Amino acid sequence: MKVVVIGGTGLIGSKVVGRLQAEGHEAVPAAPNTGVNTLTGEGLAEVLDGASVVVDVSNSPSFADDAVMEFFRTSTTNLLKAESDAGVAHHVALSVVGTDRLQESGYFRAKQVQEDLIRDSGLPYSIVHATQFFEFMKGLADLSTVDGTVRVPPAKFQPMASDDVAAAVCRAAVAQPLDGMVEVGGPEALFLAELLRTALSAAGDPREIVTDPEAGYSGAPVDESTLLPGPDAELATTRYEDWLAAQQQ
Ligand SMILES: NC(=O)c1ccc[n+]([C@@H]2O[C@H](COP(=O)([O-])OP(=O)(O)OC[C@H]3O[C@@H](n4cnc5c(N)ncnc54)[C@H](OP(=O)(O)O)[C@@H]3O)[C@@H](O)[C@H]2O)c1
Numbered sequence: 217m218k219v220v221v222i223g224g225t226g227l228i229g230s231k232v233v234g235r236l237q238a239e240g241h242e243a244v245p246a247a248p249n250t251g252v253n254t255l256t257g258e259g260l261a262e263v264l265d266g267a268s269v270v271v272d273v274s275n276s277p278s279f280a281d282d283a284v285m286e287f288f289r290t291s292t293t294n295l296l297k298a299e300s301d302a303g304v305a306h307h308v309a310l311s312v313v314g315t316d317r318l319q320e321s322g323y324f325r326a327k328q329v330q331e332d333l334i335r336d337s338g339l340p341y342s343i344v345h346a347t348q349f350f351e352f353m354k355g356l357a358d359l360s361t362v363d364g365t366v367r368v369p370p371a372k373f374q375p376m377a378s379d380d381v382a383a384a385v386c387r388a389a390v391a392q393p394l395d396g397m398v399e400v401g402g403p404e405a406l407f408l409a410e411l412l413r414t415a416l417s418a419a420g421d422p423r424e425i426v427t428d429p430e431a432g433y434s435g436a437p438v439d440e441s442t443l444l445p446g447p448d449a450e451l452a453t454t455r456y457e458d459w460l461a462a463q464q465q
Pocket residue numbers: 222223224225226227228229246247248249250252253254255256273274275276277291310311312313327345346347348349352
């Protein structure tokens with residue numbers, strides 16, 4: 217089966233391509249540096265020729281509110297139109313657990329627009345909602361840093377390894393379309409501050425981490441459970457401490 221992976225050179229995309237190829241599929245990475253640009257439409261018709269499934273794990277190069285909205289609105293619109301023209305039978309996209317509860321954040325407003333365009337497209341689809349990746353902890357700390365101090369809300373999250381995210385995306389890609397969403401998460405619910413302390417300490421990063429009830433997540437207010445997946449989520453088994461130990465070997 218030919219599967220085109222939009223963003224197939226990125227963190228999740230390269231793992232998805234590798235896993236699908238190992239399963240015997242013709243998985244084709246598509247990104248600007250392979251000649252496919254969903255913002256301009258360059259190379260899209262050519263790469264989708266003969267494709268059964270498209271997996272979209274691309275991300276915006278800029279997280280500024282206007283830029284990220286422009287990215288997900290334009291690239292998703294172009295991609296869905298090209299898939300419809302090419303007769304693609306299944307669109308799979310990766311989004312984030314809690315997107316609908318984080319609409320005061322520009323990034324999550326853009327992810328919601330991406331999801332709404334997919335749902336309204338008439339194409340068979342599956343949306344995978346994943347929790348935060350273990351690899352994202354430094355990025356999360358950077359986004360939460362004010363005057364050198366990391367300020368995070370007293371919220372729990374249930375992060376997961378990018379390998380487990382890629383496995384979940386691949387399961388969706390080779391299954392029948394859900395015409396709906398599946399949630400995936402890690403095995404442990406932890407406070408943001410707790411995990412960031414472990415992550416920064418392991419990286420030798422001296423920043424202080426403060427729990428601040430006024431701090432939001434990506435600019436959106438959150439309570440203790442906003443970032444947590446629901447009771448039906450598929451939970452991966454890789455624990456953060458074990459993943460971290462493996463990285464340090
Ligand atoms: N971070 C988290 O914790 C988290 C949690 C849940 C879900 N997600 C979602 O996971 C997805 C993938 O994240 P990631 O960290 O794997 O992303 P990433 O490593 O930043 O990779 C992004 C990919 O998108 C490609 N891309 C950028 N502009 C493009 C364009 N105009 N046309 C086609 N491809 C383009 C990039 O190609 P180039 O390298 O050539 O630019 C790259 O292959 C995102 O949609 C994000 O919302 C993230």
